[in-house]
C-alpha cells in the first residue's frame with residue numbers, strides 16, 4: 255500500500271532518533287525548556303498566590319498560553335494535593351482530556367494513569383495514586399451522584415468554560431453548591447442528607463448503592479474552584495460566582511493574514527480541498543489545519559486528498575494527512591502532535607476540537623470553511639437534531655488565531671468578507687438548544703426536584719424543561735408528580751447513556767433480548783459504521799448486502815458486530831494487538847469503518863459491565879428477531895413514524911414530515927410503520943437507523959402514549 259511516513263517517523267521532536275539514556279535525557283530537557291518558554295510560566299508564582307487567596311478564581315488566557323497543561327502542575331507543586339486529594343480538571347471534549355493528560359504525564363515524567371491520569375465515559379485511566387485527573391465535565395457530574403461533596407478533590411478546574419456545554423453549565427451550578435457546603439466548617443462527609451442553598455439534597459443512599467464507600471469521619475476541606483476560559487468575557491462567570499476574581503494571562507500571538515473568497519462557495523468541501531492543494535503547491539513550508547464538521551467529512555476529505563496526491567508528480571506528494579475527532583482511538587489522536595517528518599507538510603483535518611481545546615504545534619495555515627456541527631432542539635416538537643451551522647465570529651477568530659502561535663500565518667476563510675460581518679458574535683450556550691432529559695434525570699438523581707428553580711448560569715427555555723420532563727415521564731423515569739420513579743428512574747440515572755437508550759436496555763432485559771440491545775446501543779453510539787468510497791460504490795454496496803436484514807438497520811448493525819466477533823473467534827490463541835490488525839483488514843475487505851467498529855466494541859464492553867453490575871438479565875432472543883423488533887418499538891415509541899401516500903413519513907410524536915435517508919436499508923422498501931433513532935437536517939429532514947414495526951405494537955406496547963384512535 256501507500257508508504258505512511260507517520261508510522262515510521264520518530265514520535266519525538268528530537269533530531270536524533272536513537273534511543274538510549276542520552277536521548278531521553280535531552281527530550282526531558284527539551285520539555286523543560288518548552289514549559290519555561292510558555293507565556294504562563296512567568297506568572298506561576300502569582301497564579302498560585304491567587305488560588306491560595308481566592309476560593310473561586312476565573313482565569314482567562316489565550317489558547318496555547320499553557321493554562322490546561324501547566325496550571326494543574328503548578329498547583330500540584332504548590333501542595334494543593336494535601337492529604338491525598340486530587341486536582342480535577344474538566345474538559346468539554348474527550349479528546350482533550352486524553353491528549354492533555356498524556357502530555358502532562360510526560361512533562362511530569364510519570365506513567366499515564368499513575369499520578370496523572372484521565373477519566374472519560376467508557377475509559378478510565380486513573381488509580382489511587384492519581385493527583386491530577388483530567389476528565390470530561392459530564393463524567394464529573396456522574397461522579398457527583400456517588401460522591402456528592404466531590405470529597406476526593408481539593409481543586410476543581412472547569413476548563414474551556416467559554417464553550418458553555420450543557421454539562422459545563424450544570425457543573426458550575428453544582429460546584430457552587432458543593433463549595434458552599436464544604437466551606438461550612440463543621441461539615442463532615444457522614445451526614446446522610448444535607449440541604450444546600452440551591453435546593454440540592456445530596457442523597458447519600460444513592461451513592462452507596464453504587465458501591466461507593468465514603469471515608470466516614472473525614473473532614474471535608476473547602477473546595478477551590480477555578481474557571482478557565484479562552485474568551486475575554488469573564489464577567490458572566492464572575493457575576494455568577496458572586497463577583498469572583500478574574501485574572502488575565504497575556505498570550506503570544508503573531509500576525510495572521512485573513513483571506514476571504516470573492517464569492518460564496520457552493521460546496522465547502524470541494525473548496526477546502528482546492529485551498530489545501532493551493533497552499534501545498536504555492537505557499538512556504540508549514541503545517542495546515544483544516545476545520546471540518548465531523549468524522550464522516552474528515553474521512554472523505556482525507557480520501558480525496560490521497561486521491562489527488564496520486565495525480566501529482568512524485569516530488570509533490572509530500573503531504574501527510576492526520577485526522578483528529580472525538581471518536582478516534584486514543585493512540586491515533588496523539589499522532590497530530592508528532593513532529594512532521596522532514597520534507598513533509600502535515601495537513602490536520604480536525605473538528606472544532608482544534609479551535610481551543612487542543613493546541614497543535616507547527617500550524618502556519620488555517621483553512622476555515624466556516625461551519626460547525628451543533629445540537630439543535632425544537633422544544634415544541636421535542637426533537638433534537640445535529641445540524642451544520644455557520645460558526646460565530648468568536649469561533650472564526652479562535653480558528654484563525656491557531657495560525658499565529660509560533661510565527662506569522664495565514665487563514666483562508668472559505669466565504670466572502672461580507673458573510674463574516676453577518677455571523678453571530680458568539681455561540682449560543684448549548685443548554686438553550688438541546689434536549690434536557692439527560693440533565694434533568696441527573697439533577698433529579700442529585701435530589702434537585704425543582705429543576706426550574708435550579709440556579710443555572712443561564713436558564714434553559716421553560717418549554718425545553720417541560721418537554722423533557724414529559725419525555726422522562728413517558729419513558730417511565732418520572733412519576734406523575736415528577737419524582738424519580740422506583741426502580742426504573744433510578745436505574746436509568748445510573749447508566750451513562752441517553753435516557754432513551756437506558757430505557758431500551760432495561761426494557762430489553764424484560765424482552766429477553768438484552769444481548770441484542772447492548773450491541774444496538776453500542777453501534778448507535780458511533781458515527782458511520784459503513785463506508786462507501788465513491789470509486790468503489792458497487793463493491794461497497796455488495797459488501798453491505800451481505801450483512802443486511804430486510805426489516806431493519808438495527809439488525810443489520812447487529813449482523814456486522816456479530817460477523818466481526820465470529821471472525822475473531824475463529825482465530826484462537828492470537829494476542830489482542832494482532833487481533834486489532836486482523837480486524838482492520840477484515841473491515842477494509844467488508845467496507846466497514848474500522849475506527850467506528852472498534853469504538854463500538856469498546857462501548858459495548860463497557861455498557862455490558864454497567865448492566866451486569868445493575869443485575870439485569872443478559873439473555874438473547876436467539877433467532878426470534880420479531881421479539882427484538884417488538885422491543886425496539888416498546889423502547890423507541892417516541893420515534894415512530896407512519897408512511898404518507900407520497901412516500902415521505904410523518905413522525906407521530908412531532909407531526910414532522912421526514913424522509914428515509916438513502917443510506918438506510920429501508921430506503922426503497924418504505925414500510926408502513928417504522929421507528930428511527932436519528933434525525934439529520936440538511937436541505938431535507940432525514941431519518942436514519944430505522945426498523946420496520948407493526949403499527950398495532952405501538953398501542954399494545956406503549957399504551958401510555960398511543961391509544962387506538964391516534
Ligand code: ADP
Pocket residue numbers: 292315316317318319320321322323324353354356357591610611612613614615
Ligand atoms: P491552553 O490551555 O492555554 O490553550 P495548553 O496548556 O493546552 O494551552 O498548551 C500549552 C502548550 O503545550 C501549547 O504550545 C501546545 O502546543 C503544547 N502541547 C499541548 N499538548 C501537547 C502534546 N501532546 N504534544 C506536544 N505539545 C503539546
Ligand code: MG
Pocket residue numbers: 318321322323413610611
Ligand atoms: Mg486549554
